[in-house]
Amino acid sequence: MRIIRAKDYDHMSRQAANLISAQVILKPDSVLGLATGSSPIGTYQQLIKWFKKGDLDFGQVRTVNLDEYVGLAPVDPQSYYCFMRRNFFDYVNIYPANTNIPYGLNRNAEDECSRYDETIRRLGGIDLQLLGLGVNGHIGFNEPAEYFTKGTHKVTLSESTVQANKRFFEKEEDVPRFAYTMGICDIMQAKRVVMVVSGESKAEIVKRAFFGPVTPFVPASILQLHTDFTLVADDAALKEI
C-alpha cells in the first residue's frame, strides 16, 4: 500500500488525476473503474481540464462504474448514471457505448448482477479502479458484513449509508434502500486501485481500514492485501495516523 499525502481536497484531486492520466496515456484503451460520491468529483474536474487542454484523450477508454441505486432510471437526476454524465462523461470524449453502469431498473437482481460481471469479464478486467471510502468503511456499496462478497450483488444499504447519502436527496424517504454494486472480488481483481479520501470525518475510518485488522466489518481493509493500492488522502483524513 502506498500513501500519497495531499494538503487539501484540490491537491488530493490533482494527485489522483495524475495517476489516472498516466494510466490513460500509457494504455489509451484502458478499462477504468469509476466511482461516485463527493470525493472523486475534483478528480474528474481535473481530468476534464487536461482533456480540454488537449493533454488527454479518452477516445478508446472503456469504463465500468462501481454501483447504482436499485429502482432509479438512468435519467433520474439522483442516479449514478446521471451523476457520471453531469460530473464527467458529458465533458470528455468517452463514447457512451464504452461506459457501463449497473441498470437500476432491472428488478431481476440475479440477471442484472450476472450481466454486469459478464460485462467486466468481457472487457478483460479493470486496469485502474478509482474508489471513495464510506464513513463505515464501505467501498462501492459493499457494506460491513460477516464475509467479503465476490461478484456484483444487490445490497441493502446500511442506516449509516442512508444517513450519509441523504444530503443528495430532497427527503430522507427518497433515498433508495437497495443498490447493485460490484463485489469485493471484482475490485480486488483490478490491476491498480486508487482511493481518494478527504476531510476529518473520514480520519477515524482511514485509521481502522488501513492501520487495523483486515476484516469484512470494514470492507475497505481488504485493500491492504492488494498488490497495487494507492491511498490519496489529504492531511485532514490522515490526521489519526
Ligand code: GLP
Ligand atoms: C457512496 C458511494 C461510494 C462512495 C461513498 C462515499 O455510498 N456508493 O462509492 O465512496 O458514497 O462518498 P463521499 O465521497 O461523498 O464521502
